[in-house]
Amino acid sequence: MYLTYEATLRAGGASLTRLALDADAGFRIDGDTLAATIGPTTRAVVLNTPNNPTGAVASRAELEAVADLARANDLWVIADEVYSELVFEGEHLSIAGLDGMADRTVTVSSLSKSHAMTGWRMGWAIGPAELTGHFHNLGMALAYGLPGFIQAAAVEALATQDAAVAEMRAIYRRRRELVGAELAGIDGVTVLNPQAGMYVMVDVRSLPASADGFAWDLYRNTRVAVVDAGGFGVASAGWLRIAFTESDEELAEGCRRLRSFIAGLR
Numbered sequence: 126m127y128l129t130y131e132a133t134l135r136a137g138g139a140s141l142t143r144l145a146l147d148a149d150a151g152f153r154i155d156g157d158t159l160a161a162t163i164g165p166t167t168r169a170v171v172l173n174t175p176n177n178p179t180g181a182v183a184s185r186a187e188l189e190a191v192a193d194l195a196r197a198n199d200l201w202v203i204a205d206e207v208y209s210e211l212v213f214e215g216e217h218l219s220i221a222g223l224d225g226m227a228d229r230t231v232t233v234s235s236l237s238k239s240h241a242m243t244g245w246r247m248g249w250a251i252g253p254a255e256l257t258g259h260f261h262n263l264g265m266a267l268a269y270g271l272p273g274f275i276q277a278a279a280v281e282a283l284a285t286q287d288a289a290v291a292e293m294r295a296i297y298r299r300r301r302e303l304v305g306a307e308l309a310g311i312d313g314v315t316v317l318n319p320q321a322g323m324y325v326m327v328d329v330r331s332l333p334a335s336a337d338g339f340a341w342d343l344y345r346n347t348r349v350a351v352v353d354a355g356g357f358g359v360a361s362a363g364w365l366r367i368a369f370t371e372s373d374e375e376l377a378e379g380c381r382r383l384r385s386f387i388a389g390l391r
């Protein structure tokens with residue numbers, strides 16, 4: 126899961142129970158596992174689709190499983206859909222759109238990914254009015270307000286959304302293909318083709334190094350920075366996460382260095 130959830134939830138007094146995912150099954154949501162994770166004190170499910178770090182887009186069946194459990198156990202769903210505009214394969218569906226779910230779902234998103242406006246801190250939460258009234262108060266207490274020029278930029282970004290987002294999607298799709306091609310065929314290393322987002326997961330469990338050691342040695346030796354995906358949860362231990370937020374040239378060069386670094390390990 127995206128790393129800041131834990132601190133955010135704890136700051137609100139909640140504790141966190143992680144849903145176990147199966148790396149070898151593509152990190153999909155399993156309804157039975159989720160059902161077993163829900164206990165008497167569970168209040169909400171945090172759902173992130175498209176997912177960081179896995180790049181998985183939840184299918185209708187996966188969302189139905191979450192929705193069924195939310196309805197049966199009277200849970201809120203906090204749906205983080207920040208990568209929803211960057212889908213390459215499959216279709217992003219909002220769980221809030223499923224039967225009866227709008228009343229128990231808070232959908233959060235921002236301009237950080239779709240418009241690369243990360244530093245501008247412009248985002249939103251959509252939910253039932255009864256709840257969003259509290260958000261207004263919380264926002265007043267935390268930030269008071271967002272600078273006017275950022276609000277103006279956000280209005281412009283959303284008004285011209287279709288063209289801007291199509292361009293972003295095309296760029297990330299091209300980089301996804303580039304990374305996939307550059308890293309194809311490395312013995313014992315599997316690249317999980319992301320359905321969405323700006324990251325690719327690489328399975329290095331068969332290499333003679335831990336993912337953490339690998340990431341640091343790679344950086345020290347080649348100046349290529351990747352992330353040990355084990356930091357996102359036990360399910361992704363032994364995987365690396367590569368962000369394709371650099372230019373095509375730099376990405377290609379990074380991949381070449383990665384490939385020759387792995388050859389050197391052997």
Ligand SMILES: Cc1ncc(COP(=O)(O)O)c(C=O)c1O
Nearest residue numbers: 127173177205207235237243248
């Ligand atoms: C799943 C997920 N949610 C939220 C965020 C943060 O978005 P924002 O910049 O809008 O706070 C990120 C950023 O990496 C993310 O990956």
